[in-house]
Amino acid sequence: MSRAYNFSPGPAMLPEPVLRQAQATMLEFGDAGASILEISHRGPGFIAVAAQAEADLRTLLSIPDDYAVLFTAGGATTVQALLPLNFARPGQAADYVVSGHWGKTALKQAAPCADARIAASSEAGGFRDLPSRAAWRLSPDAAYVHVTANETIHGVEWRDIPDAGSAPLIADFSSSIASEPLDVTKFGAIYAGAQKNLGPVGITVLIVRRDLLAREGQPRAPIFDYRAQANADSMLNTPPSWNWYVLGLTVKWMLDEGGVTEFARRNARKAALLYAAIDGSGGYYRNEVAPAARSRMNVPFFLHDPALDAAFLSQAKLAGLVALKGHRVLGGMRASLYNAMPEAGVQALVDFMQEFQTRHG
Ligand code: PMP
Numbered sequence: 001m002s003r004a005y006n007f008s009p010g011p012a013m014l015p016e017p018v019l020r021q022a023q024a025t026m027l028e029f030g031d032a033g034a035s036i037l038e039i040s041h042r043g044p045g046f047i048a049v050a051a052q053a054e055a056d057l058r059t060l061l062s063i064p065d066d067y068a069v070l071f072t073a074g075g076a077t078t079v080q081a082l083l084p085l086n087f088a089r090p091g092q093a094a095d096y097v098v099s100g101h102w103g104k105t106a107l108k109q110a111a112p113c114a115d116a117r118i119a120a121s122s123e124a125g126g127f128r129d130l131p132s133r134a135a136w137r138l139s140p141d142a143a144y145v146h147v148t149a150n151e152t153i154h155g156v157e158w159r160d161i162p163d164a165g166s167a168p169l170i171a172d173f174s175s176s177i178a179s180e181p182l183d184v185t186k187f188g189a190i191y192a193g194a195q196k197n198l199g200p201v202g203i204t205v206l207i208v209r210r211d212l213l214a215r216e217g218q219p220r221a222p223i224f225d226y227r228a229q230a231n232a233d234s235m236l237n238t239p240p241s242w243n244w245y246v247l248g249l250t251v252k253w254m255l256d257e258g259g260v261t262e263f264a265r266r267n268a269r270k271a272a273l274l275y276a277a278i279d280g281s282g283g284y285y286r287n288e289v290a291p292a293a294r295s296r297m298n299v300p301f302f303l304h305d306p307a308l309d310a311a312f313l314s315q316a317k318l319a320g321l322v323a324l325k326g327h328r329v330l331g332g333m334r335a336s337l338y339n340a341m342p343e344a345g346v347q348a349l350v351d352f353m354q355e356f357q358t359r360h361g
Helices: 016-027 044-061 075-087 101-113 226-231 241-256 259-279 306-318 343-360
Strands: 067-072 093-098 115-121 145-148 169-172 189-193 204-209 298-303 333-336
Touching: 016 241, 044 067, 044 241, 044 259, 067 226, 075 101, 075 169, 075 189, 075 204, 075 226, 093 101, 101 115, 101 145, 101 169, 204 226, 241 259, 259 298, 259 343, 298 306, 306 333, 306 343
Parallel strands: 093 115, 093 145, 145 169, 169 189
Antiparallel strands: 067 204, 189 204, 298 333
């Protein structure tokens, strides 16, 4: 087998032990006489899988009992569209702090169902920094304040999300959940597509304070009603059971590895290694994000000469380093360093970058 170090922003690298377990149960799950893919989500076998995944996620992220944990289909984008329907009155203001592409997307998805306002934006500076708290213009009547914890494309990350005052903070943690300890109680809601740090694509986690679930929101179909979903244990309809199962395996793996404190340590080391290589390259490579706002999870970087991009990518692939091409919005390169990426992978990337510079400098 020749698995490369996969720097994909998502769907992203999964831990090999998780893939091996998933492979085994793909054929036969426990004593079910069938694959995990072939059993009912209402049967005791899957109900136990779902409950264990939730219990383990609660342990991993220290989620208090006054928060519900929902597992939904439709990705983080669908959550973005459903936030105003569930948590804002018709026409009510909702404040968005926009620090990159995904903050803009969240605003766009909310706009049809709320008075979605830009409370602050760092777009004028090319999203190379975070909008400072002093510049946030919050609406007195806002249903919530939305922030993006980590911008997957622009590579900017809030390390300490500021307090938003009286309105509940809702945070998109799609690309940084479980990468370090998190104080859930600072937030009204946290959501994350699983395909970066929590497992496979096809399932999204929403952690929501129960008093928000009591809000009337707006007329919506029951399937889009988070209160109804919470009451039905996220099984109003057939959930993405395979994805839920693999998410559970991934969460269990993170607990076995030492939990979020251990991943915080590993992620800090990995990011420091790569940024040091970029900053120490004498301008051959560059990252344009303000140092205090640099993401530990997604590191966009540019070669001094974009004409070398294609050679960089093809030679990286030969060296066992894949999915380094930057997002089309920015160009250049991007290395995503989620929990499943070992430090050895980042060391291999840094070694390759130095060799490439020597060869093509
Ligand atoms: N928010 C962030 C921060 C993301 O990185 C992404 C996907 N890369 C999304 C939202 C959208 O997620 P999905 O594709 O699961 O809808």
